[in-house]
Amino acid sequence: MLLKGVGASAGAAIAHIFYIKQLDLSVEKQEGSNPETETGRFEKAKEQAFTELDVLFEKTAVTDSAAAQVFDIHKLMLDDPDFCDGVEDALSSGLNAEYAVKTSAEALINFLGTLENEVMRARAADVRDISERLIRILKGLEENDDGPNEEVIVLAEDLLPSQTVRLDREKVAGFVTKRGSVTSHSVILAKTMGIPCIVGMGESFDELPKSGELAIDGKTGEVFVSPSDNERNDFLLRVEIFRQQKEDLEKYRNMTAVTPKGHTVKVCANIGGVADADAAKTFGADGVGLFRSEFLYLESPSFPSEEKQFEAYKAVLEKLSPKPVVIRTLDLGSDKQAPYFDIPEEENPALGYRAIRICLKEPQIFRTQLRALLRASIYGKLQVMFPMITHLGQVLEIKEIVGRIKGELDKEGVPYSKDIEFGIMVETPAAAVMSDEFAKVVDFFSIGTNDLTQYTMAADRMNSRIRDTFNPADPAVLRLIEMTAKTAHENGIWVGICGESAADTALTDFYMSIGIDELSVSPASIPAVKKAVLSSNS
Ligand code: PEP
Ligand code: MG
Numbered sequence: 001m002l003l004k005g006v007g008a009s010a011g012a013a014i015a016h017i018f019y020i021k022q023l024d025l026s027v028e029k030q031e032g033s034n035p036e037t038e039t040g041r042f043e044k045a046k047e048q049a050f051t052e053l054d055v056l057f058e059k060t061a062v063t064d065s066a067a068a069q070v071f072d073i074h075k076l077m078l079d080d081p082d083f084c085d086g087v088e089d090a091l092s093s094g095l096n097a098e099y100a101v102k103t104s105a106e107a108l109i110n111f112l113g114t115l116e117n118e119v120m121r122a123r124a125a126d127v128r129d130i131s132e133r134l135i136r137i138l139k140g141l142e143e144n145d146d147g148p149n150e151e152v153i154v155l156a157e158d159l160l161p162s163q164t165v166r167l168d169r170e171k172v173a174g175f176v177t178k179r180g181s182v183t184s185h186s187v188i189l190a191k192t193m194g195i196p197c198i199v200g201m202g203e204s205f206d207e208l209p210k211s212g213e214l215a216i217d218g219k220t221g222e223v224f225v226s227p228s229d230n231e232r233n234d235f236l237l238r239v240e241i242f243r244q245q246k247e248d249l250e251k252y253r254n255m256t257a258v259t260p261k262g263h264t265v266k267v268c269a270n271i272g273g274v275a276d277a278d279a280a281k282t283f284g285a286d287g288v289g290l291f292r293s294e295f296l297y298l299e300s301p302s303f304p305s306e307e308k309q310f311e312a313y314k315a316v317l318e319k320l321s322p323k324p325v326v327i328r329t330l331d332l333g334s335d336k337q338a339p340y341f342d343i344p345e346e347e348n349p350a351l352g353y354r355a356i357r358i359c360l361k362e363p364q365i366f367r368t369q370l371r372a373l374l375r376a377s378i379y380g381k382l383q384v385m386f387p388m389i390t391h392l393g394q395v396l397e398i399k400e401i402v403g404r405i406k407g408e409l410d411k412e413g414v415p416y417s418k419d420i421e422f423g424i425m426v427e428t429p430a431a432a433v434m435s436d437e438f439a440k441v442v443d444f445f446s447i448g449t450n451d452l453t454q455y456t457m458a459a460d461r462m463n464s465r466i467r468d469t470f471n472p473a474d475p476a477v478l479r480l481i482e483m484t485a486k487t488a489h490e491n492g493i494w495v496g497i498c499g500e501s502a503a504d505t506a507l508t509d510f511y512m513s514i515g516i517d518e519l520s521v522s523p524a525s526i527p528a529v530k531k532a533v534l535s536s537n538s
Contacts, residue, residue: 003204005176007221008187011196011246012238013173014227018152019210020163025135030096042087042097045137046078049130052143053078060165067165069275073299074130074162080301082339083108083127098138105131111339123298129160147171153214157205169193174216176223178205190218191524194246198223249527253284257519257533259512267530268326268520270498273299274312277319279523284530287323287381289446289520290498291316293369294331302340303365309372317380324381326446326498326520328425329369331355331387335462350454350461355388360397370405377417385423385446390430395441398422427451427499432480439491446520447484449499453477472501478510485514496520505532512538 053071061068077083086104091097105127112124136143148154148171156163158179175190180199190197196218201208208214208225215224215235224231258264268289269280273296280288296304296312304312317325333343333354346352359366373384386398402422409416426432427448435445449472454461456477459470471477481497488495496518501507503521505528511519512533521529 001207001225003201003207003223003225005198005201005204005221005223007196007217007219008180008199009175009190009195009197010219011174011190011194011242012215012217012219012235013153013196014213014215014232014235014239015151015153015173017155017209017211017214018148020154020156020159021210022157023136023141025132025139025141027098027102027135028096029099032094033096035092035094038091038095038097038100039088041138042091042100042134045097045101045134048137049078049133050075052133052137056162056166067275070126070161070165073126074133076299076301077126077130078134080108080127083130098135101131101134101138125161129162132160133162153216155208155210155214174198174218176201176205176208176214176216178202194524196242249531252527252530252534255284255530255534257286257530259533259536259538261538263512263515263538265512265516265533266324266496266518267526267533268324268496268518269523269526270520271316271523274315274319276523277316281319283523283526285320285323285523285526286518288316288320288325288327289496289518290385291325291327292331293327293329294336297330297332297338297341298336300338303338303368306368306372306375309369310375313373313376313382314379317376317382321380324383326383326385326423326496327373328385328387329356329373330359330365333358356386356394356398357388359386360394363401366401367405370402371409374402374405374409374416374420375414377420378415381419382417383421383423383444385425385444387425387448388427388451389424389438390428392434392437392441395424395438399441423493425451425498426480426484427455429456429480432484435484436487436491439487439493442493444493445484445488445495446518447481447495447497447499449477449481449497449501452480452499453501456480472499472504473507481511482514485516489515494518503529505529508532509536509538512536 053075057068057071060071083104086107087100090100090103108127109124147168151171151173153174153176154167154172155176158177172195174196176198178201187197187199196216198216198218198221212226215227215231217238227235256264257267266286268287269285270290271277271280271288272292296309313327332338332341333352334349337343343353389395421443423442423444423446424431424438425448426435426445431438432452450461453470453472457469457471457474459466461470485495494517497511497516498520502519503525519529
């Protein structure tokens with residue numbers, strides 16, 4: 001039998017099914033419950049959830065300290081004020097604890113869902129994860145704890161973050177899920193592991209047996225149930241082709257990306273936090289080309305303190321040292337909203353109060369981050385970059401602020417590196433067109449093709465209906481990139497690309513022909529980009 005889903009991570013596998021059974025977590029609404037009793041039940045469930053998460057953290061940390069952090073984040077979320085306030089409101093109006101948890105979580109998930117941001121969607125999965133944990137505890141059900149003991153294809157209605165990280169990665173040959181989108185946790189994990197993943201099976205998922213053998217192709221989305229001998233042979237061939245492709249890429253990980261004409265390019269990693277720094281190293285990154293520092297803010301229940309930020313920056317710099325790390329200052333606003341930071345609703349948020357515009361208007365937020373960055377700079381090679389720059393005055397103001405903070409630290413006797421490079425993101429047409437002016441006052445440019453495409457083509461990067469117009473390879477965008485690279489080099493500074501299209505190997509030749517110095521991409525894309533540079537025509 002052949003069924004089809006959405007191919008989300010390429011690769012082929014044949015293996016036995018490991019079915020992760022969905023527990024019955026349906027919830028009934030009971031009005032007129034005793035608020036005191038139900039609050040007591042909720043508090044007790046929360047306590048047990050904390051204990052479970054502690055155990056899971058310890059267990060996972062032994063083999064994968066980065067993955068274990070999911071459980072730490074879940075512990076934070078159990079105390080999330082938006083979530084807890086919602087539960088309390090429902091409990092005080094006489095609703096049962098299970099229902100209170102469910103409705104409060106749903107409200108938060110819906111809110112996060114409307115933000116249409118990848119980071120936020122991932123957070124919505126975490127909210128669902130903790131609410132299901134609480135409901136299971138409240139219903140007195142046990143957590144399904146047995147993992148696979150042979151190589152398997154994992155089958156599940158959907159995979160929660162906590163389920164994904166608990167799987168023994170050595171034993172997973174692929175994933176098939178009923179629900180889920182291409183940004184699901186299972187997909188992110190599958191891509192990082194380089195194994196096939198099929199999502200969105202929908203109704204056909206119910207036709208799948210829950211044991212026996214499956215053959216899956218994560219590129220085409222095909223799922224063969226109990227494959228015949230012929231299908232088996234065909235699949236073994238596909239498995240071999242994918243294996244060879246993977247093996248072929250493997251050898252590029254630790255190579256230096258140098259074009260046949262001798263231009264060396266740094267292939268760096270885009271990361272969102274300390275946990276990703278390990279993936280960057282594993283995939284052979286020449287450094288970090290973009291650390292999106294706003295993730296620290298998005299994961300936190302309130303503004304992260306100077307100390308908390310310092311620790312995160314220090315950890316990434318130490319992990320990568322002596323390789324360079326570009327940390328981008330806060331890029332909040334638009335589709336990236338932190339619930340505790342009340343930005344009034346705007347008609348055109350992408351054109352509104354965001355990123356550097358916030359930092360220059362709210363000096364306390366900026367100062368805290370800059371102090372943390374400067375203090376962390378002695379632990380590695382730090383490069384700081386500023387997002388959404390549109391005019392020269394902003395850079396001059398930033399330089400003045402940085403100078404003031406350095407003076408403060410000098411007075412306090414706090415050390416910081418004297419070699420920090422300061423650069424800007426070129427992600428607005430204004431910055432690209434005026435790049436000759438900017439190049440005289442900064443140490444580097446990093447071209448953010450996501451926003452540069454959005455603003456050049458007047459096409460919302462989140463709107464799938466106009467995906468054709470949102471084209472980072474449009475000649476208009478490429479001209480701005482070329483202009484930026486030219487002015488950078490004329491002024492003796494380096495220029496990188498850190499938007500998604502840095503990983504588009506169809507553009508590598510063009511990037512090399514204009515002398516781009518750095519390409520920063522998601523860690524798993526590094527080997528393929530290095531290969532493209534090494535075999536480019538320029
Ligand atoms: C970009 O705009 O290309 C970029 C890298 O920044 P972000 O995707 O975080 O807006
Ligand atoms: Mg951007």
